[in-house]
Amino acid sequence: MNFELTQTQREVLETFHEFCAKRIAPRAREIDESEEYPLELFREMGRLGYLGLAIPEQYGGMGLDYVTCSLIAEELSRASTGFGLSVGAHSFLCAQNLYNMAGESQRQKYLPGLCNGELIGAFGLTEPEAGSDSTNLSTHAVKKGNEWIINGAKMFITNGSIADVILLFARTQRKPGSQGVSVFIVEKNFPGFSTGRDIKKLGTHGSPLSELVLQDCRVPEENLMGKEGRGLSYMLKALDIERALLSGMAVGGAQAALDCALDYSKKRRQFGQLISSFQLIQEMLAQMATEIEAARLLVRQAAWRLDQGLDITRHASYAKLFSAQMAMRAARQAMQILGGAGYCCEFPAERFYRDAPLMGLGGGTNEIQKLIIARDLIKNGLRPTKPGR
Numbered sequence: 001m002n003f004e005l006t007q008t009q010r011e012v013l014e015t016f017h018e019f020c021a022k023r024i025a026p027r028a029r030e031i032d033e034s035e036e037y038p039l040e041l042f043r044e045m046g047r048l049g050y051l052g053l054a055i056p057e058q059y060g061g062m063g064l065d066y067v068t069c070s071l072i073a074e075e076l077s078r079a080s081t082g083f084g085l086s087v088g089a090h091s092f093l094c095a096q097n098l099y100n101m102a103g104e105s106q107r108q109k110y111l112p113g114l115c116n117g118e119l120i121g122a123f124g125l126t127e128p129e130a131g132s133d134s135t136n137l138s139t140h141a142v143k144k145g146n147e148w149i150i151n152g153a154k155m156f157i158t159n160g161s162i163a164d165v166i167l168l169f170a171r172t173q174r175k176p177g178s179q180g181v182s183v184f185i186v187e188k189n190f191p192g193f194s195t196g197r198d199i200k201k202l203g204t205h206g207s208p209l210s211e212l213v214l215q216d217c218r219v220p221e222e223n224l225m226g227k228e229g230r231g232l233s234y235m236l237k238a239l240d241i242e243r244a245l246l247s248g249m250a251v252g253g254a255q256a257a258l259d260c261a262l263d264y265s266k267k268r269r270q271f272g273q274l275i276s277s278f279q280l281i282q283e284m285l286a287q288m289a290t291e292i293e294a295a296r297l298l299v300r301q302a303a304w305r306l307d308q309g310l311d312i313t314r315h316a317s318y319a320k321l322f323s324a325q326m327a328m329r330a331a332r333q334a335m336q337i338l339g340g341a342g343y344c345c346e347f348p349a350e351r352f353y354r355d356a357p358l359m360g361l362g363g364g365t366n367e368i369q370k371l372i373i374a375r376d377l378i379k380n381g382l383r384p385t386k387p388g389r
């Protein structure tokens with residue numbers, strides 16, 4: 001067993017760390033306060049190749065692995081979780097799944113623009129009545145001639161109002177539950193597509209969250225992605241990837257909280273001493289660091305399993321559940337270490353505290369991760385989960 005990163009992984013990470021330190025982290029507060037999407041930063045990431053990390057070079061990507069994606073997700077969220085969420089939805093949910101599931105002509109048509117940042121992507125699964133129960137979709141598509149006519153609404157879609165391309169789940173057969181679901185590549189200019197209101201939220205500002213409306217939306221037949229009626233298997237694979245990489249973002253947010261708390265504790269004096277010399281403060285720092293490292297290892301394991309083509313459903317849920325819970329604890333402890341300053345907007349601790357709860361909601365709530373783990377445990381016991389699907 002080797003815990004070392006490869007030379008390529010180390011180099012990509014170091015270069016990206018510098019980019020984040022220079023270009024993203026200094027703007028994190030402004031992005032949070034203005035709640036505006038930093039489009040030029042996104043385009044810059046595209047020009048540098050960071051939007052198509054695990055997509056082959058022939059489509060404009062970098063042809064790297066999922067472990068590298070998880071490192072980038074962590075680093076990005078450490079710099080700005082709000083912006084990171086948008087980039088994650090674009091890269092890991094839209095572009096990556098388009099590569100994984102789409103046909104050759106669809107890949108050629110959409111991936112170069114998604115990788116270089118000319119196009120913004122989104123992932124449209126959740127609906128007003130289909131959240132945790134994501135197979136309870138009402139949005140439906142009917143074939144008419146050489147088009148699909150889609151009707152329905154989507155809810156809580158990251159990048160919804162700014163996306164050019166949306167991977168959209170809809171029912172194509174009148175079958176209940178998980179059956180008869182398909183995926184479409186919907187462009188924002190297709191007739192009948194519109195965005196509803198942008199939804200204000202507690203944290204992860206700068207990442208637009210929107211409703212989508214499909215009213216007799218006309219989608220060319222060639223924009224059906226993958227096979228008709230196979231949407232559930234695509235959905236499950238997409239959610240595995242989302243969970244593994246969103247967990248990396250939870251680790252990044254927690255690391256930012258620790259960075260902030262550690263730095264503050266080495267500058268703030270009380271009772272004539274630095275607060276970092278108080279053992280009760282040290283206990284919190286040690287607890288945060290240990291839990292962050294444990295979560296990081298779970299994320300690394302899930303990403304590694306993805307790279308090996310192994311089944312990761314339970315491992316992605318381990319990583320997602322633990323890192324989401326850990327991120328909440330870390331944000332809370334960072335705030336405590338900063339005392340009154342932690343509660344005030346001059347310091348970033350309050351932002352970390354507002355950003356962290358998303359990690360236990362998006363990509364499936366903590367409760368859903370527990371159900372997935374428990375069901376798998378009951379079915380398969382503690383032996384390693386079966387090899388890849």
Ligand SMILES: Cc1cc2nc3c(=O)[nH]c(=O)nc-3n(C[C@H](O)[C@H](O)[C@H](O)COP(=O)(O)OP(=O)(O)OC[C@H]3O[C@@H](n4cnc5c(N)ncnc54)[C@H](O)[C@@H]3O)c2cc1C
Binds near residue numbers: 132133362364
């Ligand atoms: C900031 C943000 C960004 C998002 N981005 C996207 C996106 O880009 N694309 C997309 O498709 N979706 C997105 N989502 C939607 C997200 O995936 C859902 O919010 C999430 O899956 C939960 O669904 P829900 O909000 O409808 O909650 P509900 O499903 O209504 O859950 C409410 C509560 O009930 C619990 N619960 C539900 N079922 C069970 C059960 N069987 N057993 C025990 N407890 C249960 C839940 O854990 C939760 O505590 C985003 C959400 C947010 C907040």
